[in-house]
Amino acid sequence: MRTLTACAAAGALAWLVTAGAQAGTPAGKGAAPVEAAADEAPGYAVEDFDYPQADKILAEEGITLKRGDGHIVLADCGSQSGLLEIYSRSTDKVCFRVTGTSGRLTLEIPAVFGVKGNDYATEVDMTTGDEQKSFDVDPNTFTAVGESADDEGRDFMLVEISSSK
Structure with a gap:
């Protein structure tokens, strides 16, 4: 029973954090909203072969x-x-x-x-x-x-x- 209560509490906490982050609300005092990592892809390095300087x-x-x-x-x-x-x-x-x-x-x-x-x-x-x-x-x-x-x-x-x- 203790294990079931702990799992339920952990699930509720996870739901609150996820729901707050999706709504753009901070998960805690001073925390920034969570953004998906896929939204900001790294730039591409393209070699143009121009002579440096x-x-x-x-x-x-x-x-x-x-x-x-x-x-x-x-x-x-x-x-x-x-x-x-x-x-x-x-x-x-x-x-x-x-x-x-x-x-x-x-x-x-x-x-x-x-x-x-x-x-x-x-x-x-x-x-x-x-x-x-x-x-x-x-x-x-x-x-x-x-x-x-x-x-x-x-x-x-x-x-x-x-x-x-």
């Missing part, structure tokens, strides 16, 4: 970093060996660290004339006017690209780097 880098370095897969990242040229080095008349030298088995980065660096490769097979895509050209970069060697590889000596803008092992 691109505006700051443009202001400080004068280069536009657009989008990539995260495997080619801007690096301090003196920070380590094995960096991909981009030579430009507008920015002097800009370095990138390549990680993983492959990487891709779209960017804008004007007046590029050479690239020193690293251990990766690298291709750079460049534009001049309406024309687009691709150059294969020799591993661990300086490769003439853009204006230094052009018969007319035209300015070329580096627009994409692709690397793979």
